[in-house]
Amino acid sequence: xxxxxxxxxxxxxxxxxxxxxxxxxxxxxxxxxxxxxxxxxxxxxxxxxxxxxxxxxxxxxxxxxxxxxxxxxxxxxxxxxxxxxxxxxxxxxxxxxxxxxxxxxxxxxxxxxxxxxxxxxxxxxxxxxxxxxxxxxxxxxxxxxxxxxxxxxxxxxxxxxxxxxxxxxxxxxxxxxxxxxxxxxxxxxxxxxxxxxxxx
Numbered sequence: 001x002x003x004x005x006x007x008x009x010x011x012x013x014x015x016x017x018x019x020x021x022x023x024x025x026x027x028x029x030x031x032x033x034x035x036x037x038x039x040x041x042x043x044x045x046x047x048x049x050x051x052x053x054x055x056x057x058x059x060x061x062x063x064x065x066x067x068x069x070x071x072x073x074x075x076x077x078x079x080x081x082x083x084x085x086x087x088x089x090x091x092x093x094x095x096x097x098x099x100x101x102x103x104x105x106x107x108x109x110x111x112x113x114x115x116x117x118x119x120x121x122x123x124x125x126x127x128x129x130x131x132x133x134x135x136x137x138x139x140x141x142x143x144x145x146x147x148x149x150x151x152x153x154x155x156x157x158x159x160x161x162x163x164x165x166x167x168x169x170x171x172x173x174x175x176x177x178x179x180x181x182x183x184x185x186x187x188x189x190x191x192x193x194x195x196x197x198x199x200x
Contacts (some may be wrong), residue, residue, distance in 0.1 A: 007074070009082050011025060011083065019097035020096065020097070027079075030053060030055045031054045031103075032056075033101075034057045035057070036109070037061070039069070039180065041060070041073065043178045045069075045073065045081065048080055048081040051080075057083075059088045061085065061088070066085040070083050099133075099137065101136065102140075105142045106123070106144075107142075108146065108182065111149065113149065121153065123154040128157050136199075137199050141158070142171075142196055143195040143196075144178075146191065148191070154195070155195065165197075166193070166195055167194040168194065170186075
């Protein structure tokens with residue numbers, strides 16, 4: 001696929017089957033790794049290029065970030081990577097079948113710090129139940145935030161559907177941070193809450 005001059009890594013949600021046939025989307029069958037809110041895709045693009053035996057899906061709703069993500073994905077022409085601009089909660093609810101995802105990554109989602117906005121936070125018990133439904137029995141979810149209030153809300157939400165382990169130190173594969181936000185916040189000395197969730 002990488003040699004195809006018309007290679008386009010973008011997925012349009014309206015063109016997906018319900019649920020999506022990920023083998024058809026990627027052109028081959030492989031474990032599926034999903035990053036929700038991947039920004040410009042710095043970590044995921046590098047990870048997908050280094051790990052050709054798994055398929056990677058980058059979901060980003062914000063246009064400014066997605067535009068850069070898509071441009072980078074087109075330029076790098078990584079055959080096992082797809083990018084999608086949409087609301088992750090809707091995509092997962094409508095297009096992800098049971099136990100189709102091996103790994104989820106959710107790093108530094110918008111904490112919506114104002115009280116009147118907190119209902120917009122991504123990791124609710126209802127959304128965690130959807131993540132669990134779509135995750136394989138041997139799957140994992142990696143989460144990080146620098147916002148204490150969000151961490152205190154995310155931990156019980158995740159525990160409603162998963163067994164959760166707090167990971168206070170840096171990620172072993174990326175001690176300087178997996179994402180641009182984490183790298184920046186580590187330099188600033190901010191506390192970071194890292195969690196690993198697995199099916200119970």
